[in-house]
Amino acid sequence: MIEQTLKQYFGFDSLRPGQNEVIQHVVNGQSAAAIFPTGSGKSLCYQLPALQLPHLTLVISPLLALMKDQLDFLHSKGIAAASIDSTQDRATTHSVMQQVRNGELKILMISVERLKNERFREFISHVPISLLVVDEAHCISEWGHNFRPDYLKLPEYRQLLNIPQVLLLTATATPQVIEDMSHKFAISKDAITVTGFYRNNLELDVISCREQDKLNQLIHLIQDDTQAPTIVYVTLQKTAERVAQQLANTGVKALAYHAGLKSDVREDIQRRFMMGESNCIVATIAFGMGIDKSDIRRVIHFDLPKSIENYSQEIGRAGRDGLPSRCITLANTDHVNVLENFVYGDTPDKASIATVVDEIYASGAQWEVMMNSLSRESNIRQLPLKTLLVYLELNQVIRSQYSYFANYRFKFIETAEAIIHRFQGERRSFVEAIFQCSVRAKTWSTVDFDALWMGHQAERKRVVAAIDYFHEQGWIELESKQVTDVYQVLNTQIPKSELVERLYHLFAQKEHSEIERIQAMLGYFESEQCLSYTLASYFSDDKAPRQCGHCSVCSGRVAKLARETLPSIDVNQVQQWIQPLFVAASDEPLSAKAVSRFLCGISNPLITKLKASKMDGFGQLERYPFAEVNQIVEQLMG
Numbered sequence: 001m002i003e004q005t006l007k008q009y010f011g012f013d014s015l016r017p018g019q020n021e022v023i024q025h026v027v028n029g030q031s032a033a034a035i036f037p038t039g040s041g042k043s044l045c046y047q048l049p050a051l052q053l054p055h056l057t058l059v060i061s062p063l064l065a066l067m068k069d070q071l072d073f074l075h076s077k078g079i080a081a082a083s084i085d086s087t088q089d090r091a092t093t094h095s096v097m098q099q100v101r102n103g104e105l106k107i108l109m110i111s112v113e114r115l116k117n118e119r120f121r122e123f124i125s126h127v128p129i130s131l132l133v134v135d136e137a138h139c140i141s142e143w144g145h146n147f148r149p150d151y152l153k154l155p156e157y158r159q160l161l162n163i164p165q166v167l168l169l170t171a172t173a174t175p176q177v178i179e180d181m182s183h184k185f186a187i188s189k190d191a192i193t194v195t196g197f198y199r200n201n202l203e204l205d206v207i208s209c210r211e212q213d214k215l216n217q218l219i220h221l222i223q224d225d226t227q228a229p230t231i232v233y234v235t236l237q238k239t240a241e242r243v244a245q246q247l248a249n250t251g252v253k254a255l256a257y258h259a260g261l262k263s264d265v266r267e268d269i270q271r272r273f274m275m276g277e278s279n280c281i282v283a284t285i286a287f288g289m290g291i292d293k294s295d296i297r298r299v300i301h302f303d304l305p306k307s308i309e310n311y312s313q314e315i316g317r318a319g320r321d322g323l324p325s326r327c328i329t330l331a332n333t334d335h336v337n338v339l340e341n342f343v344y345g346d347t348p349d350k351a352s353i354a355t356v357v358d359e360i361y362a363s364g365a366q367w368e369v370m371m372n373s374l375s376r377e378s379n380i381r382q383l384p385l386k387t388l389l390v391y392l393e394l395n396q397v398i399r400s401q402y403s404y405f406a407n408y409r410f411k412f413i414e415t416a417e418a419i420i421h422r423f424q425g426e427r428r429s430f431v432e433a434i435f436q437c438s439v440r441a442k443t444w445s446t447v448d449f450d451a452l453w454m455g456h457q458a459e460r461k462r463v464v465a466a467i468d469y470f471h472e473q474g475w476i477e478l479e480s481k482q483v484t485d486v487y488q489v490l491n492t493q494i495p496k497s498e499l500v501e502r503l504y505h506l507f508a509q510k511e512h513s514e515i516e517r518i519q520a521m522l523g524y525f526e527s528e529q530c531l532s533y534t535l536a537s538y539f540s541d542d543k544a545p546r547q548c549g550h551c552s553v554c555s556g557r558v559a560k561l562a563r564e565t566l567p568s569i570d571v572n573q574v575q576q577w578i579q580p581l582f583v584a585a586s587d588e589p590l591s592a593k594a595v596s597r598f599l600c601g602i603s604n605p606l607i608t609k610l611k612a613s614k615m616d617g618f619g620q621l622e623r624y625p626f627a628e629v630n631q632i633v634e635q636l637m638g
Helices: 002-010 019-027 044-052 064-076 090-101 114-118 118-124 149-160 177-184 211-223 237-249 263-274 308-315 338-343 348-362 372-376 384-396 416-420 425-436 449-456 459-473 496-525 530-540 571-585 591-597 606-610 625-635
Strands: 032-035 056-060 081-083 105-108 128-135 165-170 192-194 202-208 230-233 254-257 280-283 298-301 325-331 366-369 398-412 438-440 445-447 477-487
Touching: 002 019, 002 044, 002 056, 002 459, 019 032, 019 165, 032 177, 032 496, 044 105, 044 128, 044 165, 044 449, 056 192, 064 105, 090 118, 090 496, 105 114, 105 211, 114 118, 114 149, 118 398, 118 459, 128 149, 149 384, 149 438, 177 192, 192 496, 202 211, 202 530, 211 230, 211 298, 237 254, 237 280, 254 263, 254 384, 298 308, 298 571, 308 496, 308 530, 338 496, 338 625, 348 372, 348 384, 348 496, 366 372, 372 384, 372 606, 384 398, 384 425, 384 477, 384 496, 398 459, 416 425, 425 449, 425 459, 449 459, 459 477, 459 591, 477 606, 591 606, 591 625
Parallel strands: 032 165, 032 192, 056 105, 056 128, 081 105, 128 165, 202 325, 230 280, 230 298, 254 280, 298 325
Antiparallel strands: 366 477, 398 445, 398 477, 438 445
16 A cells, blocks of 8 residues: 555655655554654655545644745645645635645645644644644754754644644754654654664765865865855855855856845745756755755855754755765864854843743733743843743743734624624624624724623634634634733742742753754864764764765864964953943843843844944954853953
């Protein structure tokens, strides 16, 4: 049956190593995990079973580009699949929901954030689902290189939606991450399939290169073969623009790609690269997720990647056709501090954590919070703020209940009378009540849930379902605003100072492990052991040869990374730089770390509020180690 479906829909005669094992687990009704390197066919592990399972396969995917590429592939094979995403208009979303309701789709792709939407949860809870697929599943682990707090709620959503099976997919999971994510979904060890990470067609090359020489080295490498499809990875958007322009000046058809470009521009650049109209993309890590171009001959890291996991994922885009491909890193340590500063920017001060704890303790049995406002009030970036709330859940201080839009407003496309007359009996009375209890301005009416409950005992859930139905039918146009997360407060007995200290310690541990990850990467690039073997070992692959014969170490070129010598920091100059910050923040408590972040160019809500990025001192010491800057600031602040 599997072989027949494989041939009929996908045109393949056989499966790759690991695929058969994973697919058998899924079709036999087991939850499973597939840890395959980039480009090894993870997607087929859910695509093929989806055709044999009785109900919908719901896929959680982290990026629109990933969804789009996979949907294009599925449609080309005649497989009924769709996504619901933020780029769609109302008619498209309505059409997809109708197909799901009617059982016409085999696969639906969404982002994890979609499950926070109460309207969507209400809709999907009535749809039978056979399988939940979690793509980039390492995001669920705090020890993963791309932890996303919203992923932690997926086991809870799975229970809520009564989904019998789960399939986890990732290309980059260390043993610790594999254990963590499989434990969270109760996947047995015999249903975890790890295939080898070693790829014998990739030539791994580390070239020690001073910062001022990198561009000439890059031009030299690309001009060796200007026709070879190449991705050049950089850290910052402005670097992508600068390097692409300088390559173009030498006659290379290079294009810059980063998250700062409009989506239609990004799509056009991606299309031109896929079609071979441009052979060189200079990109931040925004480029590449889901890119299925098999003949990429070179992946060049102009800047250091963020971690060994990122490096593995990025070089995994080369040579998917099995032909020899080069993966080159132009390495020095000049920008290591910039990478580390991203980490330091995500560690909140104790005072910031205390602000959140105070608000919870003062809230009573239920705590309602809007993330944007709380981020500004507490001076914690949104991602670490989400992480903090997850830590509070793990400490059983709060429990996530649901998210809702604080405001629903609608405008009539049909008249209220026409809509009311479509219903009979109790339903008609209910619809009349909704319209009576909606406060009408010139065009828009705002639903008053409190009035509906007080006057008609109408539950919020039923009201949301009704107005959503009216919207789907095209009778009204519906808008929802201001996402509010609702938590049950479980325990306010832990002394605040003790709780703040405990939470801060968790962030400090995470910060430490992230910094260690960067140091491990530097160690890897300076390794005296075969690079292919060392990389495979990091991901628990013990089958790789000890000497691959096609990396720079095996060729006798062990890299010793060039280290930048920076002038000593002028303490008097630092004093001048930080003075305007203290003036602007006269009402705000400034910790030494907050001031150090300012000097290192690390943005946060307070920096935005004070417009501090416009001050002369912002980012002046971004190339210096954060710890060194912080030590000087602590001395100055006494």
